[in-house]
Amino acid sequence: MQVKYIRVSTEEQNTGRQEVNSKSFSKIYIDRISGSIPFAERKEAKRLIADIEAGLVTEIHLSSIDRMGRSILNILEVLEYFNQKNINLFVENIGMFSMIDNKPNPSFKMIVSVLGNVGEMERLNMLERQRQGIELAKLKGTYKGRLFGTKITEDEILAKYKSVVRELKRGESLRRAAKIGGCSLGTTQKIKAILDKKNETV
Structure with a gap:
């Protein structure tokens, strides 16, 4: 069966954008969890893997490759697992399948590797900019974080x-x-x- 995997980072985030074509699939798996958590450790991803092991899944769709995760190493590990199980992965925003004629698509893996690396680098840069911003705000005395000695209820x-x-x-x-x-x-x-x-x- 054709299925779709959806992931958002928090409970508050809306999955509507990723669910626009949900009626096209036999099953939808939605995880609300950080992309830093390995794919196989997520609740809905575990259900997806169980269905793969049971021979129920033939094709998986993602809106974008970063829905699978933020670590390029983990993304490639999951992709290799899908290939071994003869599962065709389709990434919607690049319009490509991971397999052609039941064989791994080398162009797909190359593009996914580039996108995965870019995504990982962007996340690290964002965290670094955030850290620098906090340090600068502290120096200026404008940091709005929790003050030393105060308690969160x-x-x-x-x-x-x-x-x-x-x-x-x-x-x-x-x-x-x-x-x-x-x-x-x-x-x-x-x-x-x-x-x-x-x-x-x-």
């Missing part, structure tokens, strides 16, 4: 890490919830303690 913590809260409520482990939410194990433990305390007071 428990409700603010829960609001900030909605995906972690959701996964913990679903019964996921601390480590798994931390990976999905893109935060540290320590932060996840703090969130778990807050949730436990709130449950005790209900």
Whole structure:
């Protein structure tokens, strides 16, 4: 069957743009998770892999290659897995299939490698610009981040890490919830303690 994989980074992001042609597919998998999390560790991607292993999937569509992930190494690993399983991957924004006549398309892999590297570089540059901006703001005394000695409230913590809260409520482990939410194990433990305390007071 033909399926589509969709990914957005946060719960708040809209998937509408990626779902415009969703009626064309037998099944849609939607992950709301950071692209830095390896493909095989995402909840919906795991379901997709299970369906591939069951022999149910023949073709996968993505709106763009960065929906698969932000790491070029992980993207190429997943692409190789699809090739081994004889799964044809179609990336909509470049209009190309990963396989032609059941053989890997060398042009596809080359273009994906370039796009993956560019995406990875853009992300690193963005993080570096963000870091530099914070440092400059601190020097100017205009930094609006949390001041030293101030505390974020428990409700603010829960609001900030909605995906972690959701996964913990679903019964996921601390480590798994931390990976999905893109935060540290320590932060996840703090969130778990807050949730436990709130449950005790209900």
